[in-house]
Amino acid sequence: MERGILIWSLLLFLALNIAYSYPNTTLNSIQDLKDRVHPLSTSQLSLLYWLASEIKNIDNNNIMTFNFDPTRGDYGSHYYKNIERVLPPLLNNIGNYYTLGNLNLTNALEFPEYVTKEFLMSTHIAEKLVNNRQRLILHAIWNHHSTMFITVDQVYLTQHYPPNWRRGSEYDPVNTYRITPNLLREIQTFQTLSATDIQNQYGIQIGPTNQIEDPLQRLALFFKMINNLKISIITFCYSNTKQRRRRAVSKEECDDLKIKLEVKTTSEGTARISWDDIPKRHLNQDVFVVLYQNKDSEIQLATTKIIEASGNFTTTAALNPGLQVRLHKSKTKWLTQKIPGEEIWRGLEFHDTREIPVGIRGYDASLQLYVKDGKASARLYVRNSFTDWMDVLKSSWVGFYSNGNTGTSTCYTWQWAVYFSKETRSDIPEYDVYVYQSSMAMSPGVHARFILWKKSGEKARTSDWEIQRPAIINVNINGYDASLQLFVREGYACARLYIKKSFSDWMDVFQNSWVGFYSNENKATMEYDENMWQWTIKFSKEIQSDIPDYDAYVYQSYRAMSPGVQARFLLSNKIEKARTLPWEIQRPADSKSPVDINGYDALLQLFIKGNKASARLYVRNSFTDWMDVLKSSWVGFYSNVNTGTCYTWQWAVYFSKETRSDMPDYDVYVYQSSMAMSPGVQARFILDNNEKARTLPWKN
Template sequence: METVSLKRIKTNIPNPIGNLCSSFQNNSFPKSRLVFVNRLSSFTTYTSAFIMEWTRFLCCLALFVVCANAATIEILHKIEDLKSKKFGHEYPRHGLLLLHWLANHISISQSEDILLHFDPGRQDYGFHYYNSTNNTSTTLPYLDDSSDRVYYSLGSLSSKAVRTKLPPYVTQDYYNALEDPKRDLDRIVLRVQRSSPRQADKVYITQAVTNEQEADYDPDETFEISTRLLTQVQILKTPLDLLQTLESHVTGTQNSDDPRLVLSKEKLLNHLKYSDKHLQSIFEDPGVRWLLILAGYDLDNRYNIHKKTWFCSTDEPIQHDQISSDPETLCESHSTVKIEVKSTQDGYARIIWSGLPKNILKLNTTVVLFSSDTSTELQRFTELQGQASGSYDTYLALNHGIQPRLVTYSFAFEHGFIGLRYSIIWRGPQFDEANRVIPTKITGYNANLQLYTVYGYACARIYIKSSFTDWKKKFAGSWVSFYTNDQDPDHKYTHYQWVTNFKKVDDTKEYLIYDYVTVCSQKKTRRYRTADLSVVCPECQVLKWRGEDCFVVSFSSSS
């Protein structure tokens, strides 16, 4: 009976749960349990096979969705294609300015390879690694860890490490639109080869979204930029020969590579007479102005904000030939205002300004230094003495993030004390510790050297490629030496530090970063002008590398 019962269960009951119930009824739990396990194994095998097939289907479906998503990213082939996009099209968005900067920091080969004049893996100019492998909601095509491609993103101006390394024309609207959420929306993403980190094969423009949303970039505002469009942006830096251009319109011999030549004669003259005039006291570079004009930037709104900021009259001349050589307001000028921080010979902050119009100088104005872009505490104060251009040497130690601001001020008597009241007109760019100079490659090694400043003192930073695993052995007899003058002989250094004594401060996906901060390691440290890396090879031959490109701060020998 027991055997028959087992056969009956095995033959007639397809459900393993039924097998277990029958075995309980027949008081044959041990043997029925064996049958249950065997049947369950069979059932599990069938179920596992079904799950595996279903998983394969889902994976294929996911791959299809990813591929479909990548395929739906629109490619923009010319500047005119930007007109219908939101990217950088209104104040204070900075996307078109970023695009102009990028186009002028790359080369495009005849085979349309994009050759970078910087290393994004080293975080040059504020680039940072964008991880798409762990981001299931990424807008960009998926890259796995085994891929020879990697993404790097640029444009997050809320990070001091980014905004201090980009030129003022890219960041000026960010600094002067504190309450506007649109000031930090735009991003540029490069797809770079791991094996050739200075070569990109894809360029994307996109828009950041808030953290509450699933994706980090807006898929509806993400586009690929073709090499042709980048080439058109590069062409805009070439001055336009107006007579030749007008003649080409008559003869029909326009060069199609120049996007300005597709404009009709009437539109071209209108742009030069009105649009370009409105922008030239905002953006100094003619190439920037042309890009904004051709890409459909909201010029009227930007110019109205400009007039309000600089107290321009509402009836100033708008004809190109009516611009005054001695303008009363900035809107009548053909130059921009510059306010920046540089270095004195002794490593202190020097304030430099130029282009201030008469109406601003009459307002009891001055340039004040603040320790950061968010600080409200005045660090240094000086009067302009009615000068439209000039400089002023302070005794504030030069440091990363110092910001100059143009303010109007007055003194008021309150509660028995005389207090200073000020109102900000314009915020200048923050000072970058390396003066926006990228590291210099150490010839023959996968390493780079950079000079920077902390509180006015010379410091050195070394970037070691992650693949350079035996760098401590190679640099065991190497040191960084500091000089009071860039003309000093190699053996006349004033101070040095062994490379192996540098302290690790950070790392990126591609580099290890080591610093030597002189001000923190000595009680009395001289401010040095330059640094030199001396490498002793195993054959005891001394190789000298002088970092002329790293003379970013004027350090003198005075303490």
């Protein structure tokens, strides 16, 4: 009897300990990662690396704020009930747990490529399951008293049980770890170190170059810090490491990893296929790029044979979530016809949003731009505690704009916010979601704004569609221990000053200095945008600087951020001491790549010859009557994308034929203009006063 009671007590003790298996391992440093997590996967490290990059602030009490809202479904995050009791119970029901990292969810495509690529490259279900086990769990609290933002005081790294254990979606307590802010700080610091500092501090040999330009290369260096890490093919190819893998990795596999197949948008809201870095060994065969309805579909929406390593192809398919580009070998049909055959590579699925939602200033709500059936659409997220939002915001509206330079009243179309349709979303219980599909075709530069009617004006602005967030680079203020940075916040151009703490009298020295915002780099010093400047001593101090030994001061202008915008630092005597790089449009392919001439079997390419801007026409040799069809067409050369006046031009039929034995399916015609080539120069193909093609701006 006593033995039975003892056994029962032991089983009860074990059951209680299993039911409440709180993490007993805390990771406080990179060294802890190396020493205490075995095995440590690249998927786990990628998630931690990403989370560190999203830190907005860590206060003196180790309370964290991030650049995203886990309670809103950003990056596929969703509510976690902690049924397995893997984590400590929440005291007084303050806040909730949220999990993120499930790469099967649509919103997970918001993650950077280094987080998703290994999973999306997996070809077998078993491999996908293994590469999608890792998760982050955040304890998030909504602060709605004086300011409205999400704070996080606990972060955990965990994973599901292995698939063959048949434990479903349960988390494994043995492989659950508490992550401290100190570890995240250390990873974040690594992300800003120069190549020299990485070599000196961590003993990692980078090679002959001191530049770390590719994000995957920097991530690979981070992985190399972890001893005995079984790296993936992705990081192997980017790290130039001699570390062995399960099998040999060929140069061809690494070359294929660099292939870029993307879905972009045209000015009509249709899909444009974009490709880059196609290896020469594939181009030496006949290869096709094909647009599919989604990753699981075999329905081909558009097909084109490619002849260059980079390029674009305009389709008639409406832009919709799920679209995917694949690269195929060719096969012969009916003895002579070439059609797509064996698949070589596939790109990521097209995601209907570009960024997470932006907050509507002063309200428990946010705005997101997305695309549906090729049309610009908007999504409103309203926290369900904001129950009277329809009364409070009854006069508010959302407008759709073609670019950042247009005024509030010059929107293409608009809709009252209270007329948005409610969307059923069970995955984010703390928000109600409302949507509206406009009549405006989605195109590069389109964005949405949230406006209060005749009151406080604009309250939110999304990023421009397909506008790049360039690397935010600090430029030195000549002669002083300070630097200037241009960045964007809520769609507006902003400046940040970094002042070295030892430069204690900077306010006296810079008493009459100011920062101006300019629409482009060709503007003179006093041609800054109207009322778009501020005295530097009136900049607001940030609570915490992201650069040690420096204080940070910021100013948000009223100038909408757009391509070409620049900030400059000037002293009172109008002497310029610093200027940032212009804010740029994303280049989906190399500026030297051919672009389709819309509606015709021909391509236009900008190139340089004898320092002069030149153009090349590729005409498919089956297009035998092109000189008759395009007899009134011409190619113009322009100094930049914003000008409507060409510097010089030439009729297309007057181009000279070029001998090209490497492209038997095309005839090639060239023209060298009198215009000196310089950054920003562009060629356009015009037919009967209608533009049919324009190259990307020239980039040296």
